[in-house]
Amino acid sequence: MLALQRATHHTLHALSTALADLRLTAAETNVLANLAAGGALNVSQLSAETGTKPSTLTNVLDRLEDRGYLSRELDVQDRRSFRLTLTKQGTVIADRIGTAITELENRALAGLSPNQLAGFHAALAAFEKAC
């Protein structure tokens, strides 16, 4: 578990360095990456994906909305909630994030066998399931 935390810390630093010109915090980057990967989520779903409380997300979403990267669109099915959708500009940024993540992953994991990778994914899934 300590190694897991350490690896996460390191990847966040590396990602932040690779994307320094975007001037995004780790939480902002994480939100954009999750929206790019998961489509138009609402706040609850994003909260579950990122492991943070809705109230924590409010400020992050405010900043991303102010910068024109996403919009809160009232969900016509349930008018208590919003669909969080990336703007054109936000999609461009999110794509850069996705590319940077993929490059980091490829570079870091290049030397591993398919078997080792499968074990890695299985362990992550096991932690998510058990915790």
Next chain:
Amino acid sequence: MLALQRATHHTLHALSTALADLRLTAAETNVLANLAAGGALNVSQLSAETGTKPSTLTNVLDRLEDRGYLSRELDVQDRRSFRLTLTKQGTVIADRIGTAITELENRALAGLSPNQLAGFHAALAAFEKAC
């Protein structure tokens, strides 16, 4: 990488729940766990282990010292730095943390084969090396 972050979030929540009565933050827990695992480190070494800056650690170490869990002992070899050593009380707490971590790991990873576990460790090491 998103899954890695998510797994870390989940494990931190689970650990915090298991140790709720200790009233420690994640950073405090992490410091105690690293000192228990690594012996008497100095601030620079702890900074490297935890992935945080020395200035970030100052407040965490202050709180842990105030609570009687660790002491800063002047390093006679290099009087600019401290050896961070757990007190008796701190060792007891750190042992509980270590036990809780081991239990969580055992529970989460119980279903995995030695091969899968090996792949997991290899991937973590690869991320630390590349990032």
Next chain:
DNA sequence: TATTGTTATACTCTATAACTATA
């Protein structure tokens, strides 16, 4: 001169409780 660690500062992350609007 360089390094270790702290202090001062500013901003972000985080959660809880209270609240509004909707279901």
Next chain:
DNA sequence: TATAGTTATAGAGTATAACAATA
């Protein structure tokens, strides 16, 4: 009544730059 999300609040995490003490 219950749920989605925000607001208000308070505390903790985070880094940078300036600093003191030591190497």
